[in-house]
Amino acid sequence: MLQDLLAGHPVAETQRGWPRVNVDAATWQAIGTQLHAGRLDLLAEWGDEGAVHCALYEPESRCVRLASIAVEAGQVPSLAQFHRPALRLERALADLYGHELAGLPDRRPWLDHGTWPLVAPLAAASGVRESAAPAYRFLDAEGPGLHQIPVGPVHAGIIEPGHFRFTVCGETVVRLEQRLGYVHRGIERLLRGSGIEAGARLIARVSGDSTVACSYAFARAVELALGCNPPPRAQWLRAVMAELERIANHLGDIGAICNDASFSMMHAECGILREETLRAAATAFGHRLMMDTVVPGGTAVDLGDGGRQAIQALLQRLRRQFPELIELYANTDSLQDRVVGTGVTAPALVAEFAPGGFIGRAAGRAFDAREALAYAPYDVLPVRVALRQAGDVDARVGIRIDEVRNSIDWLGAALRQLPDGPHRLPLAPPAMDRVEATAMVEGFRGDLLVHVRLDRALRIERCHLRDPSWFQWPLLEAAIEGNIVADFPLCNKSFNCSYSGHDL
Amino acid sequence: MRRRLFRNLVSAAVTEPLAAESPESIGTELRGIIGRTLGRSVAIRQVDAGSCNGCELEIHALNSAYYDLERFGIRFVASPRHADLLLVTGPVTHNMREALVRTLAATPTPRWVVAAGDCAAGCGVFAGSYACAGAVSAVIPVDLVIRGCPPPPVELLRGLVALLGRPGERRSR
Ligand code: SF4
Numbered sequence: 001m002l003q004d005l006l007a008g009h010p011v012a013e014t015q016r017g018w019p020r021v022n023v024d025a026a027t028w029q030a031i032g033t034q035l036h037a038g039r040l041d042l043l044a045e046w047g048d049e050g051a052v053h054c055a056l057y058e059p060e061s062r063c064v065r066l067a068s069i070a071v072e073a074g075q076v077p078s079l080a081q082f083h084r085p086a087l088r089l090e091r092a093l094a095d096l097y098g099h100e101l102a103g104l105p106d107r108r109p110w111l112d113h114g115t116w117p118l119v120a121p122l123a124a125a126s127g128v129r130e131s132a133a134p135a136y137r138f139l140d141a142e143g144p145g146l147h148q149i150p151v152g153p154v155h156a157g158i159i160e161p162g163h164f165r166f167t168v169c170g171e172t173v174v175r176l177e178q179r180l181g182y183v184h185r186g187i188e189r190l191l192r193g194s195g196i197e198a199g200a201r202l203i204a205r206v207s208g209d210s211t212v213a214c215s216y217a218f219a220r221a222v223e224l225a226l227g228c229n230p231p232p233r234a235q236w237l238r239a240v241m242a243e244l245e246r247i248a249n250h251l252g253d254i255g256a257i258c259n260d261a262s263f264s265m266m267h268a269e270c271g272i273l274r275e276e277t278l279r280a281a282a283t284a285f286g287h288r289l290m291m292d293t294v295v296p297g298g299t300a301v302d303l304g305d306g307g308r309q310a311i312q313a314l315l316q317r318l319r320r321q322f323p324e325l326i327e328l329y330a331n332t333d334s335l336q337d338r339v340v341g342t343g344v345t346a347p348a349l350v351a352e353f354a355p356g357g358f359i360g361r362a363a364g365r366a367f368d369a370r371e372a373l374a375y376a377p378y379d380v381l382p383v384r385v386a387l388r389q390a391g392d393v394d395a396r397v398g399i400r401i402d403e404v405r406n407s408i409d410w411l412g413a414a415l416r417q418l419p420d421g422p423h424r425l426p427l428a429p430p431a432m433d434r435v436e437a438t439a440m441v442e443g444f445r446g447d448l449l450v451h452v453r454l455d456r457a458l459r460i461e462r463c464h465l466r467d468p469s470w471f472q473w474p475l476l477e478a479a480i481e482g483n484i485v486a487d488f489p490l491c492n493k494s495f496n497c498s499y500s501g502h503d504l
Numbered sequence: 505m506r507r508r509l510f511r512n513l514v515s516a517a518v519t520e521p522l523a524a525e526s527p528e529s530i531g532t533e534l535r536g537i538i539g540r541t542l543g544r545s546v547a548i549r550q551v552d553a554g555s556c557n558g559c560e561l562e563i564h565a566l567n568s569a570y571y572d573l574e575r576f577g578i579r580f581v582a583s584p585r586h587a588d589l590l591l592v593t594g595p596v597t598h599n600m601r602e603a604l605v606r607t608l609a610a611t612p613t614p615r616w617v618v619a620a621g622d623c624a625a626g627c628g629v630f631a632g633s634y635a636c637a638g639a640v641s642a643v644i645p646v647d648l649v650i651r652g653c654p655p656p657p658v659e660l661l662r663g664l665v666a667l668l669g670r671p672g673e674r675r676s677r
Contacts, residue, residue: 115598121634153603156582158550158560161600182599183554186635202629208558208654252564265509271568272518278565288656289558328505500556 001039002058002065005030012068014453016437017224020053020066025077028069031056032082041354041367042085043440044449044466047093049124052076052101054086055438055449055466057354062372066438066451071099078104085353085471096122096188108137111181111503122189141167141175149485153182160499164488171484176477184503191463196222196296196427199460203450204291206465207501212238212245213443214465214501215294217450220375222296224437225454226430232419234298235376240414241281241290241299242441243407244311247318248277249444250400250407253496257397258329260489261338269325276314283310298424308415318408326401339394343479343491350391355475356468357446358399359495363391369442381417383410396494429458436462443468445498467501519572545577546668549587549611553604553643554636555594559621559654563591566657578664584610592644595623595630596637608644616667619646620660622653 009027012020023031031054034040043055043064053068069076080086081103090101091110098120112119114133120126141148146169153161163179187206191199203218204211216238223230255270278288284307285293293300329335345355350363360367368385370378386402388395436453446468453461476495480488550563566573573579581587584607596604608617619640622628627639640646650663 113599115601116634117598118634153600154551154584154607158552158563158580160552160555160557160560161603182603183552183594183597184599184635185554185595185597185630186633187630189635190630190633198629205556205558205623205629205653208556208561211556211558252561265505268569271565272570275565275568275570289561289654291558291653324508328508332505498557 018064032079035083045089046464047097075100111184183500187504207498210443211291212241217441217448219296220439221450221452225435230298231422233421234423237299246444257493263335280310280314302423342393345391353471355471362395362399364389369440369447393494469497469502472497547581548589549584550591553594553600554597559593562654589616592640595627596643601637616647618648620650625649
């Protein structure tokens with residue numbers, strides 16, 4: 001169906017991998033209708049000079065396609081008027097490019113808080129800000145007995161900044177409205193015109209907890225665009241790093257969620273295992289978070305014998321310790337009382353927003369880029385996809401537990417079949433004036449998408465990264481409704497969306 | 505659970521033993537300084553002013569059993585009004601600038617400001633962005649810089665010693 005929808009439109013010749021099709025306004029709106037009907041999932045939507053692009057996924061055929069529409073008279077039709085998950089993406093791209101999205105249901109700025117010296121900073125004709133921005137208007141919430149609790153951007157813990165506006169009735173949350181963008185660092189503009197190496201360093205710093213996943217997606221997109229095949233050893237090493245990152249983050253999350261339910265023992269125990277994972281990563285790859293280790297062309301470092309032994313020792317320790325912690329989690333009634341039935345994501349919203357990662361998979365959405373798109377080396381050594389149905393805090397913890405287990409098994413098998421050979425290849429400039437490609441990778445939080453366009457001198461013309469959090473944050477707003485305020489930290493932690501990845 | 509608690513009681517702690525450069529030796533020194541100048545405790549308020557969250561992960565690690573920061577009298581607090589020290593990360597984004605300035609204003613004196621991480625120290629890879637106001641010192645006065653991307657937990661501890669051990673660092677500040 002997706003292919004039929006886009007048939008007959010010109011395919012962009014610069015694009016490698018998944019085709020990108022230039023469509024007209026009627027087809028763009030037809031895409032909106034199909035998204036609304038639930039036959040397609042929106043993977044991303046981003047701005048460009050004179051155009052807007054979107055990436056689409058058809059679950060039935062597991063087909064990915066990109067569509068682009070030219071901006072005419074400063075305008076493109078909004079997809080958000082058909083499909084709500086596009087709303088924040090379009091508000092953001094309007095902030096960054098100044099394009100007008102005709103029919104956009106909410107025109108408030110999103111990333112632009114009125115503090116930048118520029119307006120439309122990504123547009124070629126970005127202007128100097130002259131007048132102060134009007135104050136941000138939160139949605140109205142009126143009724144007898146309602147009051148509001150503003151929280152943030154500086155939160156009460158060691159967390160990233162964002163603002164939450166709660167409207168409550170007694171103890172019950174009636175509405176949560178998020179305001180994000182506080183950690184917007186202008187990464188997409190910094191990427192523009194930079195070389196691949198400098199670009200990779202920026203991408204590795206989009207969201208520190210997903211540094212491997214971001215670098216991995218960027219490397220794959222660049223390689224695809226240049227037609228460069230990374231050496232087999234590099235493909236495996238990257239996945240080894242990605243799984244270590246997944247384990248470390250899941251362990252941190254499981255502990256922190258339990259801690260927010262005042263069960264600090266799990267927090268302490270998971271913290272120990274997390275620290276050991278980071279230390280194994282440092283021994284194996286030279287950096288605790290494995291920052292800058294995945295680069296276009298392969299990996300920056302190779303895995304030596306000492307590193308391999310460190311990972312094997314870690315796996316052994318996890319195999320022994322982790323099951324005990326799971327038992328502790330499952331058998332502690334006071335903890336179960338807090339997590340079961342709390343912060344449920346409604347099935348209709350999960351279908352609509354198509355959230356990736358543990359948020360989708362805890363609510364019956366069986367999408368895992370490692371399996372659905374089967375990129376190397378997961379095509380050779382598949383990973384088991386965890387799936388639960390309840391959509392509550394407990395299910396989101398459960399998915400993490402399953403995934404730690406699966407990653408332990410996967411890593412064990414991967415280390416046994418790690419191919420020898422080089423771990424990095426030099427990149428050759430393209431034969432054409434410009435080339436582009438799109439890649440997706442499953443980070444610990446969910447699927448990440450990177451689109452990159454390079455010129456002949458291997459400089460980045462445009463690079464867009466879509467963090468999984470874009471489709472997860474809105475569900476948190478919905479999941480907390482009807483819960484008590486005191487359960488918000490628990491819900492929030494079980495989502496663990498990225499602020500920096502979202503704000504970019 | 506009881507079984508596990510019991511085993512933890514009788515088994516050795518994972519918290520690292522005293523060794524020349526280990527966290528504990530650094531921390532012991534820190535503890536002495538804290539005892540002398542700060543009435544045995546330091547309350548830290550962490551502020552993310554635009555970080556990629558990598559720095560936060562390592563600051564979190566200070567609380568894990570391996571480093572166990574609290575044994576040295578250092579703890580993280582929820583409000584700047586309870587804090588002796590602001591631990592600031594990230595390049596300061598324009599969107600966070602006002603929040604950072606207000607957080608400092610809410611912190612009682614005497615107080616310290618520590619800029620942790622290469623971004624906080626000098627804007628890192630984000631230098632020159634339209635969205636960043638610059639390093640932390642471009643926005644509020646900074647007493648100490650701890651470099652690293654991110655600084656590992658041991659470096660964070662070492663940095664705190666360097667600051668609190670400076671001659672003349674007294675409550676009178
Ligand atoms: S110093 Fe490094 S880890 Fe810390 S916020 Fe900056 S980029 Fe992230």
